Amino acid sequence: MRLSSRLKQIADFINxxxxxxxxxxxxxxxxxxxxxxxxxxxxxxxxxxxxALNQAKVNIEKYNLQxxxxxxxxxxxxxxxxxxxNTVILxxxxxxxxxxxxxxxxxxxxNNIVIQSNTDVVKLRKHVIKLGFxxxxxxxxxxxxxxxTVIRFTRGNEKYSYDExxxxxxxxENKDELFYEYYxxxxxxxxxxxxxxxxxEIKSIIHHKRLIRILKKEVAK
Ligand SMILES: C[S@@+](CC[C@H](N)C(=O)[O-])C[C@H]1O[C@@H](n2cnc3c(N)ncnc32)[C@H](O)[C@@H]1O
Numbered sequence: 001m002r003l004s005s006r007l008k009q010i011a012d013f014i015n016x017x018x019x020x021x022x023x024x025x026x027x028x029x030x031x032x033x034x035x036x037x038x039x040x041x042x043x044x045x046x047x048x049x050x051x052a053l054n055q056a057k058v059n060i061e062k063y064n065l066q067x068x069x070x071x072x073x074x075x076x077x078x079x080x081x082x083x084x085x086n087t088v089i090l091x092x093x094x095x096x097x098x099x100x101x102x103x104x105x106x107x108x109x110x111n112n113i114v115i116q117s118n119t120d121v122v123k124l125r126k127h128v129i130k131l132g133f134x135x136x137x138x139x140x141x142x143x144x145x146x147x148x149t150v151i152r153f154t155r156g157n158e159k160y161s162y163d164e165x166x167x168x169x170x171x172x173e174n175k176d177e178l179f180y181e182y183y184x185x186x187x188x189x190x191x192x193x194x195x196x197x198x199x200x201e202i203k204s205i206i207h208h209k210r211l212i213r214i215l216k217k218e219v220a221k
Pocket of ligand 1: 023026048052074075097101
């Protein structure tokens with residue numbers, strides 16, 4: 001089975017013998033790929049919507065994996081029993097949905113979270129770090145002309161600079177072609193926005209000037 005480059009990057013951030021839950025699995029293609037390629041994994045695929053979970057069921061049965069991938073219907077971490085998994089995958093959702101799902105006492109038993117948020121990646125880094133995690137791995141990935149950020153958080157405490165929170169500490173350590181493409185586009189967007197901002201938007205002007213300064217510093221080759 002072939003995965004999109006976005007889902008493949010998420011799969012690459014999962015270790016071979018992890019016990020995972022893929023929350024919001026929808027089609028469950030990621031889970032089918034993970035089982036097919038790493039037979040030792042324990043996998044739970046869950047979704048809050050019955051229609052999505054039915055689609056997952058159809059796909060899982062197509063690959064004859066109904067005994068290998070457990071399906072759960074329900075909201076976020078609520079579907080878990082104690083110590084069932086050590087790693088959570090949250091992908092293809094927005095910042096608010098993801099942070100709401102993480103607001104759950106069952107997070108205590110979780111050691112790793114692999115996240116691909118469709119929105120507010122900078123806010124997401126800040127939020128998950130505050131929950132007692134640090135950033136273990138990060139990558140930018142391009143899929144059908146959209147550049148996504150995939151992050152693997154693990155339990156731990158680390159201090160990060162403003163630039164590290166903004167770009168991602170691991171992404172900054174290893175700037176690739178996608179980094180320059182992604183952040184040069186952002187730089188251009190903010191420069192144009194700054195030209196259009198009315199003079200009374202003082203806070204926004206200061207904020208965007210700061211972003212432009214750090215973007216210029218980091219994208220200069
Ligand atoms: C856009 S799909 C992403 C599917 C897949 N994870 C991916 O990355 O391609 C988002 C899925 O998350 C599910 N979802 C949203 N909120 C949820 C929650 N609180 N708990 C479980 N699933 C949720 C939706 O029903 C939907 O199927």
